[in-house]
Each structure stands twice: as structure tokens, then as C-alpha cells.
Amino acid sequence: MQAKLETSIILNQHHIKNRLVMAPMCMYQSDDTGSVKPFHEAHYYMHALGGIGLVMVEATAIDPNGRISLNDLGIWSNNHIKGLSVLATRIKEAGSTSCIQINHAGRKAVGKNIFGPSKIQLEGKDQQPKEMTLDDIHDTIKSFQDAAVRADKAGFDMIEIHAAHGYLISQFMSPLSNLRNDLYGKKHQLLNDVIQAVKQVWPIEKAISVRISGTEYHPDGFDIDDVIEILKACNLDRVDIIHVSSGGNVRPNVTSFEEGYQLPLARKIKHQLNIKTIGGGLLNDYIIGEQALTNDDCDMVFYGRLLLRDPFYFLRHIDSFEFPIPYKRGKLTPPKEKL
Numbered sequence: 261m262q263a264k265l266e267t268s269i270i271l272n273q274h275h276i277k278n279r280l281v282m283a284p285m286c287m288y289q290s291d292d293t294g295s296v297k298p299f300h301e302a303h304y305y306m307h308a309l310g311g312i313g314l315v316m317v318e319a320t321a322i323d324p325n326g327r328i329s330l331n332d333l334g335i336w337s338n339n340h341i342k343g344l345s346v347l348a349t350r351i352k353e354a355g356s357t358s359c360i361q362i363n364h365a366g367r368k369a370v371g372k373n374i375f376g377p378s379k380i381q382l383e384g385k386d387q388q389p390k391e392m393t394l395d396d397i398h399d400t401i402k403s404f405q406d407a408a409v410r411a412d413k414a415g416f417d418m419i420e421i422h423a424a425h426g427y428l429i430s431q432f433m434s435p436l437s438n439l440r441n442d443l444y445g446k447k448h449q450l451l452n453d454v455i456q457a458v459k460q461v462w463p464i465e466k467a468i469s470v471r472i473s474g475t476e477y478h479p480d481g482f483d484i485d486d487v488i489e490i491l492k493a494c495n496l497d498r499v500d501i502i503h504v505s506s507g508g509n510v511r512p513n514v515t516s517f518e519e520g521y522q523l524p525l526a527r528k529i530k531h532q533l534n535i536k537t538i539g540g541g542l543l544n545d546y547i548i549g550e551q552a553l554t555n556d557d558c559d560m561v562f563y564g565r566l567l568l569r570d571p572f573y574f575l576r577h578i579d580s581f582e583f584p585i586p587y588k589r590g591k592l593t594p595p596k597e598k599l
């Protein structure tokens with residue numbers, strides 16, 4: 261019987277060879293220029309060689325003032341296109357689908373001039389954000405759009421709008437960080453406007469993902485039902501998949517998480533909105549990913565830290581996955597090969 265993880269999936273017009281997603285993970289290996297370094301080239305190529313169907317490039321800053329760290333990758337300038345195109349090309353050469361996550365960190369950013377929806381300081385941060393003016397908001401939406409143009413020019417098959425983990429878009433989604441009285445006080449408004457702006461420039465045949473936090477784990481924050489209402493208020497036409505994570509805007513009132521803890525959130529969004537989802541969260545083996553697909557919790561499964569510690573995990577555990585030809589002799593198959 262064919263395992264579900266091995267089966268292909270079509271997002272928009274794009275055929276993805278299996279259901280595995282490498283979660284976007286900031287590697288903090290660039291410098292103040294935000295440019296791609298040899299590390300990133302090797303890193304993403306290696307993970308694509310590891311058999312992952314959809315390789316997501318880490319949160320990439322649409323604006324230098326929206327960086328999580330001074331070592332983030334950037335997509336705020338046309339100078340970034342060439343380096344990013346190497347990542348898209350390498351990922352595809354290795355047989356995977358390439359996606360890039362675009363982000364603005366808002367009040368969580370580094371630097372002196374941080375802004376957010378309201379003047380509410382992030383717990384543990386010594387700086388109060390400036391409240392964004394309408395011009396700031398419009399400029400930021402335009403920066404997301406310009407980033408999408410560059411991502412297309414770099415050759416990515418898919419783009420992911422980062423609306424999770426307490427970064428700018430999710431700050432606008434949360435009653436804990438958005439106290440505005442204007443149009444953008446509506447919790448779905450910035451997310452929706454960014455989606456529509458990206459759609460205007462993103463080629464019709466290419467796929468779009470939105471990453472969201474399904475809950476803030478806080479009594480006064482948003483929960484999964486609020487997120488579903490926010491997503492319902494957005495025009496999700498042309499959004500191919502919702503990538504479901506959680507938390508990040510405030511300290512959670514939960515102290516420990518179990519394997520697969522975000523899967524119920526992905527399941528609820530999938531079934532209530534009738535949209536494809538990517539689910540995961542602390543998945544430590546392929547069995548739990550396979551179960552998530554069998555249970556219809558989600559359509560694709562993301563793995564993060566497992567892949568950092570073991571980039572070739574799936575080559576070793578899923579029989580039908582081909583080792584890259586130069587590495588074939590490394591595959592231990594009984595009877596043991598003589599060296």
C-alpha cells in the first residue's frame with residue numbers, strides 16, 4: 261500500500277511530488293545586506309535532496325525595518341533577486357517545489373524605529389512601537405506586493421504570506437496588540453489587503469499559502485474560532501493552502517506542548533473553511549505525519565526541527581524515496597553491502 265505521505269498533490273497548477281513540507285525556519289546566516297550566502301544555497305539544496313516535496317525558504321524580510329534579526333534574509337531590494345534565484349533553482353533541480361515566506365516583523369523587529377498596529381510593547385522588549393499611520397500601512401502593503409514581484413522574478417513556484425507567530429500581520433489580527441479604531445482595527449483587514457495586493461502581481465498559475473497562528477494561548481487573545489472568522493472575512497480566492505501554526509504574539513498560558521499539538525487547529529480550519537491545510541507541530545517521526553493525513557487533519561504535513569537534526573530522515577524511512585544517485589551507496593539495504 262502506498263503511504264499517504266508519498267502521494268503527490270496539486271496546488272493551483274503546480275504538481276508537488278509528495279505531502280512533505282520543510283517548515284520555514286530562519287537560519288540567521290545573512291548579514292546586514294540580507295543577501296543569500298553559500299550556507300543558504302547548501303542548506304536548501306540539501307533539504308530538497310532529502311526528498312521533501314515542498315521546501316520553504318525562511319521568513320524573508322520585505323523591509324529592512326521589518327527584520328527579526330540583522331542576519332535575516334531580505335527581499336526588500338531588487339539586489340536580492342539574483343541570490344534568491346539560486347535557492348529557487350537549486351530546490352527545483354533537486355526535484356522539489358520552491359516556496360518563499362515573506363514577512364514583516366512589526367513590533368517584534370530589531371532596530372530603533374519599530375512600529376505596530378498600536379503603541380503596545382511586546383513583553384520583554386525594551387522599546388515601545390510607534391502606532392502605524394495609514395501611510396505606513398499602505399507602504400507596508402506595497403512592500404509585500406513588491407516582495408512578491410521579486411519572488412516571482414527569482415523563480416519561486418509558490419509564495420507564503422507570514423501572518424503567524426506575532427509578526428506584523430498577526431499583530432493586526434490580535435485584540436492584544438491591535439487597539440485601533442480605524443479600518444485597520446478590523447482584525448482581518450491587513451491580512452486581507454496583503455493577500456489581495458500579492459494576488460495582483462503573483463502569476464495566476466503559481467500557488468499561494470498563508471501561514472497563520474491558530475490560537476494565541478491567552479484568555480484575551482484570539483482562539484481558533486476567531487481565526488476562522490478572520491479567514492472567512494478575507495477573500496481567499498486563489499489562496500491554495502493555509503499553513504497552520506500557533507502562538508508568538510504574547511507569552512502563552514500553556515507550559516508544555518505534545519507531539520502534533522497544532523494538528524487539531526489545522527483540522528478545524530480545513531473542515532470549517534473547506535480549504536487545504538498544512539499541519540504539524542512537534543512531529544518526531546513519519547508515523548504521526550502519516551496518521552495526520554489518514555485522519556484528514558490536513559493535506560500536507562510540515563516538519564521543522566526533525567529536519568534540522570536529520571535532513572535525510574525521510575530518505576531513510578520512506579522506501580519509495582530515491583537516494584540521490586551519488587549517495588546511493590550510503591543507503592543501508594540488507595544484505596549488507598561490502599565496502
Ligand SMILES: Cc1cc2nc3c(=O)[nH]c(=O)nc-3n(C[C@H](O)[C@H](O)[C@H](O)COP(=O)(O)O)c2cc1C
Binds near residue numbers: 361540542562
Ligand atoms: C530555528 C527555527 C526557525 C524558525 N523560523 C521560522 C520562520 O522563519 N517562519 C515560520 O513561519 N516559522 C519559523 N519557525 C517555526 C517552524 O516553522 C515550525 O512551525 C516550528 O519549528 C514547529 O515545528 P517542529 O516542531 O516540526 O519544529 C522556526 C522554528 C525554528 C526551530
